[in-house]
Amino acid sequence: MKNYIHPLQEEYDLSTFNFFKSLTPDELKTLDGQISASQYKKGDVIYHEGKRLTGFYCIMSGVLKVIKTGSDGKEQIIRFVTKGDIIAYRSLLSKEGACTTAKVIEQAVLVHVPYNTLTSILSSNHKFTLNTLQVVCKELKDANNYITDIAHKTVRERVAEVLIMLRDKFGVNKDNVLQVSLTREEIANMVGTATESVIRLLSEFKHDKIIEIKGREIKFVNLPRLTRIANM
Amino acid sequence: MKNYIHPLQEEYDLSTFNFFKSLTPDELKTLDGQISASQYKKGDVIYHEGKRLTGFYCIMSGVLKVIKTGSDGKEQIIRFVTKGDIIAYRSLLSKEGACTTAKVIEQAVLVHVPYNTLTSILSSNHKFTLNTLQVVCKELKDANNYITDIAHKTVRERVAEVLIMLRDKFGVNKDNVLQVSLTREEIANMVGTATESVIRLLSEFKHDKIIEIKGREIKFVNLPRLTRIANM
DNA sequence: CTTACCTAATGATATATTTCATGATTTACA
DNA sequence: TGTAAATCATGAAATATATCATTAGGTAAG
Numbered sequence: 001m002k003n004y005i006h007p008l009q010e011e012y013d014l015s016t017f018n019f020f021k022s023l024t025p026d027e028l029k030t031l032d033g034q035i036s037a038s039q040y041k042k043g044d045v046i047y048h049e050g051k052r053l054t055g056f057y058c059i060m061s062g063v064l065k066v067i068k069t070g071s072d073g074k075e076q077i078i079r080f081v082t083k084g085d086i087i088a089y090r091s092l093l094s095k096e097g098a099c100t101t102a103k104v105i106e107q108a109v110l111v112h113v114p115y116n117t118l119t120s121i122l123s124s125n126h127k128f129t130l131n132t133l134q135v136v137c138k139e140l141k142d143a144n145n146y147i148t149d150i151a152h153k154t155v156r157e158r159v160a161e162v163l164i165m166l167r168d169k170f171g172v173n174k175d176n177v178l179q180v181s182l183t184r185e186e187i188a189n190m191v192g193t194a195t196e197s198v199i200r201l202l203s204e205f206k207h208d209k210i211i212e213i214k215g216r217e218i219k220f221v222n223l224p225r226l227t228r229i230a231n232m
Numbered sequence: 233m234k235n236y237i238h239p240l241q242e243e244y245d246l247s248t249f250n251f252f253k254s255l256t257p258d259e260l261k262t263l264d265g266q267i268s269a270s271q272y273k274k275g276d277v278i279y280h281e282g283k284r285l286t287g288f289y290c291i292m293s294g295v296l297k298v299i300k301t302g303s304d305g306k307e308q309i310i311r312f313v314t315k316g317d318i319i320a321y322r323s324l325l326s327k328e329g330a331c332t333t334a335k336v337i338e339q340a341v342l343v344h345v346p347y348n349t350l351t352s353i354l355s356s357n358h359k360f361t362l363n364t365l366q367v368v369c370k371e372l373k374d375a376n377n378y379i380t381d382i383a384h385k386t387v388r389e390r391v392a393e394v395l396i397m398l399r400d401k402f403g404v405n406k407d408n409v410l411q412v413s414l415t416r417e418e419i420a421n422m423v424g425t426a427t428e429s430v431i432r433l434l435s436e437f438k439h440d441k442i443i444e445i446k447g448r449e450i451k452f453v454n455l456p457r458l459t460r461i462a463n464m
Numbered sequence: 465c466t467t468a469c470c471t472a473a474t475g476a477t478a479t480a481t482t483t484c485a486t487g488a489t490t491t492a493c494a
Numbered sequence: 495t496g497t498a499a500a501t502c503a504t505g506a507a508a509t510a511t512a513t514c515a516t517t518a519g520g521t522a523a524g
Contacts, residue, residue, distance in 0.1 A: 068376060070384030071463040078376050093362075093369045099376060122362065129361045130325075130354065136368045137325045143375035144300060144310050144331060150382050151424025152302030155511065184472065192383025194512055199473060215472090215520075231303040274492095387481065415501065426482055431503060447490070447502090 014111065017058055019086050019135065022127040034117045039109050046102040046110065047088055053098055055114040056089040062108020063170075063180060066100045067189070077190040079142075080105075080169055080180075090136070092118060105182070153231060155193045159201045160230035162190050163211070167220060178218040205229075246343065249290055251318050251367065254359040266349045271341050278334040278342065279320055285330055287346040288320040294340020295402075295412060298332045299421070309422040311374075312337075312401055312412075322368070324350060337414070385463060387425045391433045392462035394422050395443070399452060410450040437461075 014020050014035070015028050023031065037060065040046065047053055049069060059081050066087060067075040078100055081087055091098045092115050122129050149161060163178075170180040188198040202218075205211045210226050212219040220226065246252050246267070247260050255263065269292065272278065279285055281301060291313050298319060299307045310332055313319055323330045324347050354361050381393060395410075402412040416434070420427040434450075437443045442458050444451040452458065 068380040070380050071389070072384050074384055076380040076383050078379065090369045090372060093366055094373065099373050123358055126355055126358065126361070129358070129365065133361070133365050133368065134325055136365065136372060137322045140322060140368060140372045140375060141326065141331050143372060143379060147310065147375060147378055147382060147424075148300040148302050148308040150379060151308050152304050152306055157303075183470090192379075195471090196473085196513080197511060199471095200511095203473075416503095417501075427501090428483080428503085429481060431501095432481095435503075 014058060017084060022131050023125065027121055027125060031117060035111050035113050037109060037111045040104045041107050042104055044104040047098050049099065049101045050097040053088050053091055055112050056092055056118065057087050058111040058113065059083055059085050060109040060111055062104060063106040064102050064104050064108055066102050068100050075189050076192060077186065150192055155191065155197055156201055157229060157231050158191045159198060160226050161232060162187060163226060164230055172220060176220045181216045246290060249316060254363050255353065255357060259353055259357060263349060267343050267345050269341060269343045272336045273339050274336055276336040279330050281331065281333045282329040285320050285323055287344050288318055288324055288350065289342040289344055291315055291317045292341040292343055294336060295338040296334050296336050296340055298334050300332050307421050308424060309418065382424055387423065387429050388433055389461060389463050390423045391430055392458050393464060394419060395458060396462055396464065404452060408452045413448045
């Protein structure tokens with residue numbers, strides 16, 4: 001399932017992480033001794049809904065999706081995470097099992113930071129705690145925005161919005177092609193709709209020369225128009 | 233718009249608030265000197281989307297709704313708050329304008345705690361900070377759950393679910409009647425649907441003897457069945 | 465290389481929900 | 495308490511989206 005990689009210093013230098021920016025050199029050094037890096041491949045599950053966790057993870061490379069299973073059995077993608085993001089910190093603080101599942105989309109290297117390490121830093125470094133509080137607040141804000149969107153926008157609007165969100169998150173290459181490969185189903189799980197609906201809407205956007213599609217490649221042709229459709 | 237009430241000690245004893253449970257007697261005393269209680273009436277807006285705030289509020293009594301305006305102009309109710317809840321703490325930490333609006337539904341008494349007071353306690357009392365972190369994490373979890381629900385459940389399921397949520401939040405009297413008076417439109421704004429749909433579904437539930445309705449009074453008759461409809 | 469399987473595409477049909485319209489109640493407030 | 499305004503209720507029609515079914519492409523594994 002996962003392969004431990006050599007602890008090459010360079011490979012998991014956490015000091016570059018925004019999340020750890022308020023740590024002292026000493027604290028970073030302590031941190032270094034308690035963490036472990038692992039490599040995961042596509043499809044690997046990092047943690048499962050309900051599972052008790054021993055620590056949180058920093059994404060060094062790769063792409064993961066954080067999902068929740070709905071009552072109808074379909075999965076809802078809560079967010080995508082990439083290099084620089086952290087996952088599983090929420091359930092550590094609440095001391096409950098995880099309320100989401102994290103699954104690898106593109107081969108990833110993750111650094112595991114034990115719960116104890118986190119709490120000891122939280123208790124000694126006040127700035128770090130405030131920082132963490134802000135990270136969570138930011139996520140809460142995003143979540144509230146998403147609730148409002150999903151409740152009031154049409155599927156068409158939401159598909160357009162998700163495309164823009166993906167563009168912001170993953171970026172595009174020189175040809176304006178989205179730098180991540182997702183299935184139509186994954187986009188549907190992000191939007192919260194049927195796969196067929198996403199396919200139809202992508203085709204429609206393609207027909208209207210708003211995007212171009214070649215397999216899973218999505219090229220942004222008319223971003224202003226897409227933004228207008230998304231109602232943003 | 234609002235009437236300042238007399239600072240009767242008993243009226244705003246914050247030590248009973250869960251949120252402040254980790255404060256020392258000294259800190260509570262300091263807090264007491266910096267807060268102010270006000271009474272608001274139905275329809276009053278405590279703060280508006282985008283507004284910069286000077287502090288957060290503790291609800292001593294009454295009912296408020298926290299809303300966000302969607303792109304279609306309709307409001308989405310993010311949550312209801314009652315005695316013991318706090319509002320506006322998020323935007324204080326992120327140092328941005330508020331991303332929601334808080335409006336009074338039932339005459340309320342709120343205690344205003346200045347931003348500076350909060351940060352000074354946050355920097356001195358580590359337990360309090362961790363506690364705050366947990367409160368925010370709890371809200372984030374709720375938000376994630378709600379995203380999954382709203383994206384995957386039918387309007388019918390969501391109306392049932394919201395009724396149950398309201399019951400958990402506001403309770404019922406001895407006759408199983410919900411202890412809060414909401415308009416159909418407010419329920420619709422909670423569910424994220426059209427007012428007429430809520431009206432129709434409530435009528436349906438009434439016809440099926442799951443609830444009884446008399447004006448805005450909602451009586452729970454068959455809770456197990458409602459829970460089954462809600463898919464919980 | 466080739467078979468098998470997952471993913472994408474598209475049409476037809478079903479259906480839940482919205483929207484519009486109109487009248488009946490109820491609520492709030494002067 | 496009376497009265498205007500808001501809310502509630504219901505029907506009919508429109509519509510967006512889901513579901514089902516089938517075919518075609520890709521992709522991955524043997």
